[in-house]
Amino acid sequence: FRQVGRQRMQRRFVRRFTTAQSLAHCQRECIEARDFICRSFNFRDVGFGGEPRDNCELSDRDTRELDAANPAHFDNTANEYDFYERALGRIADDCLDVSQVCNEDGMEFTLRLPEGFYGRMYTYGFYDRCFFRGNGGTVNVLRISGAHGYPECGTQRYGDTMTNIVVVQFSDNVQTSRDKRFNLTCLFRGPAEAVVTSNYIGAGSGSPIPIEYLPEESSLNSKVRLMILYQGRP
Numbered sequence: 001f002r003q004v005g006r007q008r009m010q011r012r013f014v015r016r017f018t019t020a021q022s023l024a025h026c027q028r029e030c031i032e033a034r035d036f037i038c039r040s041f042n043f044r045d046v047g048f049g050g051e052p053r054d055n056c057e058l059s060d061r062d063t064r065e066l067d068a069a070n071p072a073h074f075d076n077t078a079n080e081y082d083f084y085e086r087a088l089g090r091i092a093d094d095c096l097d098v099s100q101v102c103n104e105d106g107m108e109f110t111l112r113l114p115e116g117f118y119g120r121m122y123t124y125g126f127y128d129r130c131f132f133r134g135n136g137g138t139v140n141v142l143r144i145s146g147a148h149g150y151p152e153c154g155t156q157r158y159g160d161t162m163t164n165i166v167v168v169q170f171s172d173n174v175q176t177s178r179d180k181r182f183n184l185t186c187l188f189r190g191p192a193e194a195v196v197t198s199n200y201i202g203a204g205s206g207s208p209i210p211i212e213y214l215p216e217e218s219s220l221n222s223k224v225r226l227m228i229l230y231q232g233r234p
Helices: 023-031 090-094
Strands: 002-005 014-018 040-044 056-059 081-085 097-103 106-112 120-123 131-133 139-145 156-158 161-169 180-187 194-197 209-211
Touching (some): 023 056, 097 180, 106 161, 120 139, 131 139
Antiparallel strands (some): 097 106, 180 209
């Protein structure tokens, strides 16, 4: 765990209140939680001789979804509390275990994580039509239809080559810097099936290729044009 700051995650994001004699005890409560995936906690140290009571507040949320500077998410005036979250190393964030399976009918994109996935995987441009919504599983599969399949997923077919772009979004409704994009390309030679994983290249196809940049699918624009109607004309 890493300490984010002297602040307290708002109570509505807390899944369980418990009593801990020490910081290590509170960390252990989070690690051993079984009814939900504990990702963070508020901890209040009562000091020597104090009587702790509900001083360890466990949550399944962290700063990947919540803004530490937003008072709706964190109370930054609660100086008696410290907020901790699971430390995610750069390797864990940047290197995902992904694979793809290709056949004439389409593709399957698989994401494997050591902890549950609650975000959304979808093909670029088809957020609400061709997607998989995570429910906490560690193995998550997005099934992508072919070029003329149903549902429409935006798959392109050029001769023996089939391609698409998959977005892995770790929060269902919010795009963050942790999200990943992958280019999926399958090359067919005859009626055989091509199977591709992130560990090797075979059957003339490449593994899912990370994409560094894609334009946002939707963004807010603060420019407003005001038109006043006068005698039926603007």
